[in-house]
Each structure stands twice: as C-alpha cells, then as structure tokens.
Amino acid sequence: MSIVLSIKNVDKTFGGLHALGDINLDIEEGKTHAIIGPNGAGKSTLLNCCIGRLIPDNGTVEFEGKNMIGMQPHEINHAGMVRVFQTPEIFPDLTVLQNVLIPALAKRDGIFKFNPFKSLSAETALEADAVHVLEDMGLGEHIFKHAGSMSRGDKRRLELAMGLVQHPRLLLLDEPTAGMARHDTNRTIDLLKRIKERGMTKIIIEHDMHVVFSLADKISVLAQGRIIASGTPDEIRGDPKVQEAYLGGAEL
C-alpha cells in the first residue's frame, strides 16, 4: 500500500497553548482514516495544517511525496487535496448547480483563466458532470434552487458534491454529519460508503461513533494535541488508553 499523505513531527502552539505536539500520521491510499478525540484535542488544527490554513511550527506534511507546508490553499487544492468544511462553506448567492460548476471550473481552468467571451451555457460537459454528482448526492431536484435557502443537511451534501466534482486524490471531511438528524446522518454514511467503493482516500474527523465505526478502515485517537492510539476499529475499541481519555472509561 502506498502512502498518500504523510504527516511528520508536526507541532503547533497558539501562545501558551500546545495545540499539536509531535504528530506522526500516515494515510494509506484508498483507505478511510478517521481521526477522533474529545473537544479541543486538536483535530481541526491538524486538518488546517494540512490544507494551508495554518502553518505548523515544526514538521512536514507530505502529499504524494511533495511538502505542502507554505503552499497556498489554492495550490494545495490543485495538488489534489480537497477539504469539506464543518460549517458549510458554499456560495449562498448562487444556484446549487453553479455552486458545483465553480469547483468543476477550477479543476479544468486551473488557478486563473480569462475567458470572458465563452458562454456558460456552452459548458455542457461540465454541466453534465455537475448534475451527475448532484444527483448522486440526492440533490437532483434542487439544482436551480438558491444555495443559501437550502436546509443545513442539504448544504452539507452540496459541499460534499463540490468536493467530489473535483475528483480529489484525498478528501478531508470535517465532521460531515455534525448537526444532522439521524436519517440525514444515515444517508450521508451511505453516500460516503459509495465513494469508498470507488477507492477515494479520505480523512474523516468525527464525533459520532456510529459514523466512525461504519466507515473507518483505520482510526487515530487524538487527545490534548497528541496521538494516543492508532489502529483498526477493533483495536481502538479494545484499547484501555482510548477508553480512559476519550470515553471516560465507558464501554463502546
């Protein structure tokens, strides 16, 4: 198995707070790797270090052999690492279809392209691709709707579609089911399982144990900025350290 993302010795402090300490993590190709941990454990900080929103004090983040530290967010996106945000980051003033066309255009046009005389309605191939992904996400009937007027669950699915339309090499999902109703959560799990069958590598940060154990091939547990355990779901389930730190001693 080849390693897609390799995080080595990453440190990050905010003032006096040691948010991340000496993180080492390898993500294997085609696997779904879940990162769990209590609130404030540093999960989102770690993700932000990967996509260029934060720069770690120490260490390297290598994506397919290339160091990503210091690269701009848009460059990291073009390298093939795409993030889906915790609070839905969409374009509220555009239609659902346009929201998905934007990342599709990014994939095709690159960082900058000046094409003011091309008609958007002539982009039939991109549009078909976008519609296909939206239908896959169960948003087929909403494509001409104003994205800002959708429910929270639909917005999150839309954001997932925006990530998927770029066919990323690695998808980073920040709590994909947070704030969703149970049936919405199950629907999202089904969607993510289907993506998994296509062999896309994913990192998932999640609180919901039901989601984690239904999806993850491998789990790493983060507590107080350190990885205290890494392994298969079964190994993690039985690890006493994890039960102590994360689950407060309760049985899983």
Added chain:
Amino acid sequence: MSMPLLRNDWVVMALFTAVVLSAPIWLSPIGAGYPDLLQKFAIFGIFAIGFNLLFGLTGYLSFGHAVFLGIGSYTAVWSFKLLTMNVIPAVVFATLLAGVFAVVIGFLSLRRSGIYFSILTLAFAQMSYNLAYSVLTPITNGETGLQLTMNDPRVFDGPSGEGLPSTTLFGMDMSGYPGFYFCAVLLIIAFFISLRIFNSPFGLKLRAIKSNQTRMKYTGFNTKPYLLTVFVISGMYAGLAGSLMAITDPLAGAERMQWTASGEVVLMTILGGAGTLLGPLFGAGIIKYFENIFSALNSQTLHEIFAFLPDWLENIIVVIAGEFVGEGWHLTLGLLFMIVVIFLPGGVVEGIRRASAYIRKLFNRSETDEIALSAEKE
C-alpha cells in the same frame, strides 16, 4: 429575464441596439431628445456599466473610479493637441492609458478588501486630483484645464484654418447627432462586452468571489488575478467614457477626478440596481435626466408651474420647492436615492421586477376568477 427568447444574447443585443439608436425619437416626448443630453446618457451609461462589472459582480466598491475618467479626458485632449482631431486615436489611447493606470492602482488597492479597498481607491483618486491641480500643471494645465490652442502641433492634420478645429471622425464633424451616434455605437459595444462577461465562466467566478471569497481559495482559485483583471476592464470603461467627454467638448479639468464624480457613478449603479445588466444604465439615465430638468428650474419657472394656487400658498410652495431645484437639485437626488435604497434595495430593476410580478399575479387571478365564474353559471 424569464422569457426564453431573452436568454439568447443576439436577441438581447438586437433589442438593445434598436432601443439605443432610436433613443432620439422615444426620448423626445419627455424633453430629452436632443444630442447633448443623449450623449451624456451614453457616456455615463458606459461609465456605469464598467463600474458595475467591478462592483456588481465582485462586490468591491471602488470609490475612486473618476480618476480613470480624468485620465481618459486628459489623454484624449492631448491626442487632439499633438496628433489629430480624429476621435479614433483619442479613444484608443485614452482607454489603453486608463488601463495602465488601473493595473497600478488596482494592484495596490486590491491588497485589501471591504472598506479598506474603498478608502485606498478614494485616496488614490484624491491624490491624482491634487496632483493634477498642482505638480502636474505642465501636463494638466492646472486650474484652467487642458484646452486646444492655435499653436498645437497636430502633426497628422496639417495647418488648421481659421479658429479652433473641432473633433471629427475621418472628416465628419462630431457635434450634434453624429457625436451622439458615435457614443451610442460605443455604448452598444460596451454593453455587449458586459453581457458576455455576465454570462461567461469568468463572470460566474467573479460572482462567486462576491459570495464567498475564502471558499474560492479552497476551491482552487487564486482570486487576486481575477479581481485585478476586472478592475482593469472597469478602469478602461471609465477611460473610454472620459475620452468621449472630451470629444463632446475638447477640454479636460481636474474636477473630473474629484470624489464627487466617483460618488456619482456609485449612486448611478446602486440607484439602477448593482449586479444587474441594465440597472447601471437606468441609474445613469435617471440621474443625468434629473440633473438636467431640475437644475434648469428656477423660482420664476416654479411660479409659473404653481400659478393656479392662491398667491399666499403659491409663495410658500415656491420657497420650499426652490430649495430642491437649480443649484439645489442634489437635494432631490438625495431624496430619490434614500427612497430607492430604503424601499427598493435592488434599485430600479428590482422595482420593475416587482411590478411585473404583481401584474402577472393580477392577470392570473382574473383568469382563475373567470373560470370560477363560468363554473358557477353552469
């Protein structure tokens, strides 16, 4: 634009061209059918369309766009002085030079967004205005303004005859209706470019920047070059408008760059409807029309208008209304602007949209009423 026919760019352009070229006919009943005012509509229409490409699409509010207007005017007058009275080189050089300045000002101002961007553009414009008045007097002729003189070289025109020459298009005099039609043709081209940008992937990306710029970066776009490109296009529109002003009247003064001129185009765009294709044109037309009508009124004409009232009432009304006309027409404009912003945040275009939706609803209701009535009769 809900009608399917209007989705076709060529249908829109054909309609637009017909409306603009026939403007002298359909605008004469409201007293606006003469070339001077029509030309103003076209010039400020171009200015506002260009401003709207920046502000309407990306949400970046430039408060110093008049600087490009001024640069366009100065360049055009210099072209008349040094090269030829033909308007083509004047228009071309003015647009290009405004573009060059827009690259510099845009590059520096676009390092910030929101209110800081507005302040930076305003600062650049006021700086240029003051420079034009003082240090740059050899180029701008300071307070007097840059004008044509008998000693100008005009290398391509040969010796001029008696008096100052007037602007021409390959020998055709650019005063009166030919002047208007020249501006009208450029307005049509300017509108066409704006229409294409609105409907292009480039335009969609600009709207996405307005909606959520941070997301654009994580989606794989470098937003800076997009913003700079549209800023330069917008500056070139302003430069073109400035050169057309100099064609009407070959004179350029620093006051064309003053902040009030920058503010005017902001008012036009918001009044008409920012981010819509036609809004800026409506806004430019309304403001220029009001300026013309209300600033021409004085207390004597007001007395004539209100002569049917009893004398004491007439005097009171004339005194109050007198504040809103002539020099005080800006008060009228201010009131109009407040009314629009409070009740129609989307500008005149939103007003039209609401009215048409209301009328459509009325028609639908009367149809269902008829069906209900006929059902009752049976």
